[in-house]
Amino acid sequence: MSISRRRFLSLTGAGLAASSLPSLLSANQGSQLTIWGPPIGPSITLAHVAANGTSRSHIDHLDFKVWRTPDQLRSGIISGDMQLSGIPSYVGANLYNKGIPVQLMNILTWGLLYIVSTDGSIKSIADIAGKTITMPFKNDMPDLVFKYITEKAGMVNGKDFTLNYASTPLEVVQMMLSGRADICILPEPAATAAMLKGHSKGLQIHRSISIQEAWGEATGGSPRIPQAGLLVNRQLVDTSPDLLRAIQQDCVTSSAWAINNPAEAGVLAQDYIGIKAKITEKSMPFINLDATPAQTAKKELESFFAKLAELSPAIIGGKLPDNDFYLDL
Known part of the structure; x- marks a missing residue:
């Protein structure tokens, strides 16, 4: 095989x-x-x-x-x-x-996954209601993990929030820095790179949610x-x-x-x-x-x-x- x-x-x-x-x-x-x-x-x-x-x-x-x-x-x-x-x-x-x-x-x-955002009010999964979230790799692990988390929170893609996909983490970072995305799921070190590059451009990007912690809440297990x-x-x-x-x-x-x-x-x-x-x-x-x-x-x-x-x-x-x-x- x-x-x-x-x-x-x-x-x-x-x-x-x-x-x-x-x-x-x-x-x-x-x-x-x-x-x-x-x-x-x-x-x-x-x-x-x-x-x-x-x-x-x-x-x-x-x-x-x-x-x-x-x-x-x-x-x-x-x-x-x-x-x-x-x-x-x-x-x-x-x-x-x-x-x-x-x-x-x-x-x-x-x-290594985090939600980063230019919106400082995003603190929990519930806060993404009505928002668009941009992330790389449709239908692969990060996407499946996020969908599992949101389903356990009673939220449905296309109804309670919208997922927008890019090809790579670098593309997501570029979209964020150019103002084409404001809430993103990124791995490290891309999340940190986005925050540092944003700061150099006068754009404040927050580390809003740890996907690991959200996973632990959704599964009832450890936050990892x-x-x-x-x-x-x-x-x-x-x-x-x-x-x-x-x-x-x-x-x-x-x-x-x-x-x-x-x-x-x-x-x-x-x-x-x-x-x-x-x-x-x-x-x-x-x-x-x-x-x-x-x-x-x-x-x-x-x-x-x-x-x-x-x-x-x-x-x-x-x-x-x-x-x-x-x-x-």
Whole structure:
């Protein structure tokens, strides 16, 4: 079985931008290892692992590089060349259900979505009544999460509010700065970038609502979303369990470092990823880094997958993944 290129690009495009995902690890010949990550803020976790992690003692050479396209990601995962992949959690479930030999190692980021607005009166989901909300990625995870939240609040798109869609977070930011959108759903670091750029233009943009908190209110659970983590090829699980355990511990250490040292994390992001240091520094409190083993996060993941599947079963491959999906190190 296989996942279509179009579907994969749709899933990863939304998930990586929305989740601001931390990275890919690709096993190379011999004892060289390259950690790959998307060009967005939370890849600083993996860049820091490559530069400072204890997992470096398990191999001769460890470095970090940025991947640039979902096509590059797709071919690497499906071919097995990318043995450890940073990926939206629901995309990992989809691949697993399509028969790709992978397991989820952990959750690294617990939600990065925010409603930002030029209207300072927007404080709760109820306040969007009668408004138009602009967001990227129609019918993908951020859209489904928002629809679930509003349905639980008794609100219906097209009746109680209107959703307007754009192709990418960057397009949403540009619409906001040009006055074509005033209430938007954005991931980090795009939300922080919009606020900083707005300030430089004399436009006040507020961080109005945390989608994570709204999700917790709608579900009766924790105010967080198990959005993205590391997906492992089973070959690497079989051959290098000690390395994976070391990387998991490094993820914990490096995430804590980034949270506690936002200015230094900003410099690292600018050097390795190309995001302006100030944007990363200001966005760090809102990225929700917490490297949690998949087995520990399993209950929340299953709840998240089930709720997404209520609106679109295809997003997780038609069914909940079984227990083998959740790696136990």
